[in-house]
Amino acid sequence: MAMLIELILRKAAQEAIRLGNRYLCTEHVLLAMSMNSEARQLLTQCGVNPDTLKEHLKLYLETEVEMVSGSNNEEVLPTPAYREMLERAKKHSQREMERAHEREGKENGKGEEDGKTRLLGLLLAMMDQKDSFASYILSSYDISSHTVQASVMTGGVIRATWLKELCDYYDDDSGSDDPEDDDEGVELCNDDLEDEDGREGEDYRQWHRERESDLQLSRCTDSLTMRAADGKIEPLIGREQELKRALRVLCRRKKNNLLFVGEPGTGKTALAEGLALLLFQSRFQETPVRVPEELRSKEVISLDMAALLAGAKYRGEFEERVKEILDALIARGNVILFVDEIHTMVGAGATVECTIDAVSLMKPALAQGTLRCIGTTTYKDYKAYIENDHALSRRFQKIDLAEPTAQESYEILKGLQKDYEAHHGVSFSDETLRTAVDLSVRYMNDRFLPDKAIDLIDEAAAMIRTAEEGRTKNVLPGDIEKLVSEYAGIPELRINVTEQKRLARLEEDLKANVFGQDEALLHLARAIKRSRAGLGAPARPVGCFLFTGPTGVGKTEAARQLALCLGNHFARYDMSEFMEQHAVSRLIGAPPGYVGFDQGGLLVDEIRRNPYTVLLLDEIEKAHADLFNILLQVMDNATLTDNNGRKADFRNVVLIMTSNAGARELVSTTIGFTSSAEDSRSKSEKAIEKLLSPEFRNRLDATITFNHLNREVVLMIVDKLIRQLNQQLEERRVVLTVSEKAKTKIADEGYDPKFGARPLARFIANEIETPLADEILFGKLQKGGALRIEVDKTSGEFHFLFPDAELPAKSGRLRKIPAKAR
Structure with a gap:
């Protein structure tokens, strides 16, 4: 036997003794090869990392191979698999040397023994033992007997054509070998088992049974x-x-x-x-x-x-x-x-x-x-x-x-930062990681931390990798905001604005869109700021408000504008749909045994999907009395449980209820007499007390009364409606101008104190939009144009004029429409 192989086998026995193993296995030989310089070179050529291989083998031998009891371990017993490997290694070595001499044109196939060829034979013999851990760990490197032979002959560079020729050569040659050769090792194993005494033979059989179980274990x-x-x-x-x-x-x-x-x-x-x-x-x-x-x-x-x-x-x-x-x-x-x-x-x-x-x-x-x-x-x-x-x-x-907190999730992202930076070739700033956590908490409500925050930074980095060349390799907070806008379907501008900026101009933004209710909006903005500053109750919603007052004075519009100003989701439920007792169950789900039991509740599902919501319960006086009992736990503990046991968290919800209770008393107020106004307001409050129980009223943060609209406010509403109409006409390339007298006519004839500002929209639709539609479809505005509305001095009716005007063309430039063309 060559000196190199003898050194490796001796080293294998020494390692078995050092590790305290009772048997000398194939894995000990592979471990010795991973420590020998020439064998390490062969393993490296085959694509195997010798150091990693050595660690795996040591772990296996320390945990899987039977240990000798006691401290005295001077000899080890070779296993049948070990002896079978040596016999197969001899045959592989002889065959490889014969083929090497044939390729070199020599007649004698028993030339000088080559150390590398013997190492190759030893490695091929290990791979033949399919049920051994040595074969399993070698196959995990995606190598086979053909690739091993090819890598040795080509010096580690395996060319596809050369590998194909080798595979064909060995496949053709393998059929000429004596099939009895492959069974000699097995027969030898059986002889060895029978030669051992009864106890050791049974140990060997038990060891083989464990090997078969390990094979099934490795598959699954x-x-x-x-x-x-x-x-x-x-x-x-x-x-x-x-x-x-x-x-x-x-x-x-x-x-x-x-x-x-x-x-x-x-x-x-x-x-x-x-x-x-x-x-x-x-x-x-x-x-x-x-x-x-x-x-x-x-x-x-x-x-x-x-x-x-x-x-x-x-x-x-x-x-x-x-x-x-x-x-x-x-x-x-x-x-x-x-x-x-x-x-x-x-x-x-x-x-x-x-x-x-x-x-x-x-x-x-x-x-x-x-x-x-x-x-x-x-x-x-x-x-x-x-x-x-x-x-x-x-x-x-x-x-x-439990789901980790935002701070814990940020620390997790910090711990994973290097791995994702190395994988994508980008860099993350601390601000970017915090943005990923904050926005995922706010807008990705159907998923949980830290998974959703990790997904954000992972996809943001992938977006940078697939971007055009010249793009910076730094993942910015704006990249996270863009992804979140795609996930949640929210305009990016609303995400970009920080909550601090929103709160700073909350009152101003509300007054710009809801007219004539400055006192009510002031109370609302102050309550929201107190809650956001952490001065409110931690286990309650952001705010629970009751808006009262006559119809058409801006109660519903104030709730809608509050959602826009805060950047929150807006959800409106018309309480006329919940007048019956059985309809109330739609909010939390039907009880067991009823149709729709597995579908959950509308309100619970809504808040679970959108925790940051402005929830409007419109015309609360029309709802069944059972609804107020459901709202009590929401207002007190900020939680609501559906029929399936799922909880919705209302701590980030602004709850607004509107009511017209006491509106008749407010309408009956005689303008100019303070005592009468106070009496009417007192009657309105009594009507609300009659509607709501004391425990319900006690949980409200504020009852905000909306006043009647004066003439100045009505004119402001008219201006707003005209602006909205102009925005609709932009697509038709029509510019609408309304004179001051015409606006005054709209305010005088369209406003009704009993019904509020809603009749204004109906008046504009009947008196202005209907004739305007005829002009756009069949008349002078088919190709666009300018329209000015005046009031006829004689008849007092609206008069439509079509003067020359500079109109926006489709390209965005201005062009003048001549009078003849109109």
Whole structure:
């Protein structure tokens, strides 16, 4: 035997003795090769990292191969697989040397032995043993016997044409070999087993049975500990309390099984992977969370349910697979099984004739503590699949994972920042990370932190990578805002404005759009600012207001403009739809047994989707009395629970109710007499007290009364309506001008104190928009033009004039329409 091979085999035996292993295996030889300089060169040419290979092999040999009891370990027993490998290595070496001489044109095939050829034979012999860990770890580098041979002959540079010729050459040549050669190793193994005494022969057979179980284990599982050793698991940030609780549960004698329960995207899988990383790191260094000694050698293995179910066609085949894997894990003893989405195991493999599923097969091992298991699931799936199965739920210790706060999510993004910067080749500023967290909380309400914030920075970086050349490689807050506007369907300008700026000009913006109600808007703006400053009750909505006053004076419009000024979602519910008792259930969902029980409630779903909402309950006096009882808990605790147990959070909701109660008393006010006005207001308040119970009124932040509109305010409303009409006419390239006398006529004839400003819109529609529509469709404004409305001095009616005017062309420029063309 060549000196190089002898050195490697001697080193393999020394490593087996040093590691305290009882048997000398193929993996010891591969470990020795990873330490030899010439063998390392061969492995590198084949695309294998010798250092990583060495770490994997050491971990395997320390945890999987039987150890010698006691401290005296002066010799090791070679396994049948080891002896079979040596025999196959000789044949591979002889065959390779003969082919090498044939290619060089030599007649004699027994030339001088080449060290590299013998190493090649040793490596090929290891790959022939498909059920060994050495073959498995080599195949994980995507290499085969053909690629190994090609890389040696080409010096590590594998050309496609040369590789094809080699594959064809070996495929043709392999058929001429004696088929009995491949069985000699197996026969030798059997002879060796029979030559051993009874005890050692049985040990060998037991070892082979474990090898077969390990083969099934490798198909359906993935080692998280191996991934941690390769640096493929991202570090866990935060969650120290959950980690400490998990370690306590795993150290229990019985029922040492964990179940992480939380909303999707809150980090359940990341916590399990972080636990595997913590256990691995604790072997070599001090960790932030102390790991007990008995857990440091544990290997966390993830179960792939798809691979477990794939191809199981016959009855009993799936159960056999599950039982085989469980027995293998229990036999190894140092394994923690991780099952992501563990609820998928409930019912897996069960049929009409046989109700035994995968979970039923696991229950005995879970109860006895012989198998430690970690599972993850959501609250919804836990309630549907696990909570009802008391025999299963009591075997797991439930650990709830709450959604991290905005600050915790920011720290998570800071911890992941380097990984995403390295992957995308961009950079993130602290402001960008905070923007991602804040905007995801505000506008992406159907998802949870930190997942939605991570998605934002990931896609923003991808957007920079796919942008045109010359674009800066810095991800800016504006990039996050653009993404959020696409996600939430909100104009980017509304996202760009900070809340501080909105609050600073809130009163001014409200007065610019709602006329004649300055006192009411002042009370509303002050209440909103108090809440945003943190001076309000933390467990209540932002504000609960009751708007009272005559119809048509701006109550509904004030709520709509408040939503626009705050940048919040606006939701309006007409209480005339909830006059009956059964209709109230639409807000929180139908009770069990009724139609629509599984659909949830309108109000709960609305607030869950849009936590930042201005909620308007219009004409509250028309609603059934049961609605007020539902609103009591909203106004007091800022929560509302639907028929499925889902809670909606109202802490960021502005609740506004409008009422016309007492409007008749206000209308009857005699202008100019203070005492009469005070009496009417007192009567209005009494009408509201009659409508609302004391406990309901006591939970209101303010009852804001809207006054009648005076003449000056009515003229301002007329101007606003004319501006809105002009905006509609821009598409038709028509410019409308209304004289002051015409505006006065609209205000005098269109306004009615009993009905407020709403008749103004009807008056403009009948007297101005109807004739204007005829002109646009059939008359002088078909191609656009200018229109001026005056009041005829004789008849007092509206008079339509078509003077020359500068009109905006489609290109945006001004052009003059001649009188003849009109």
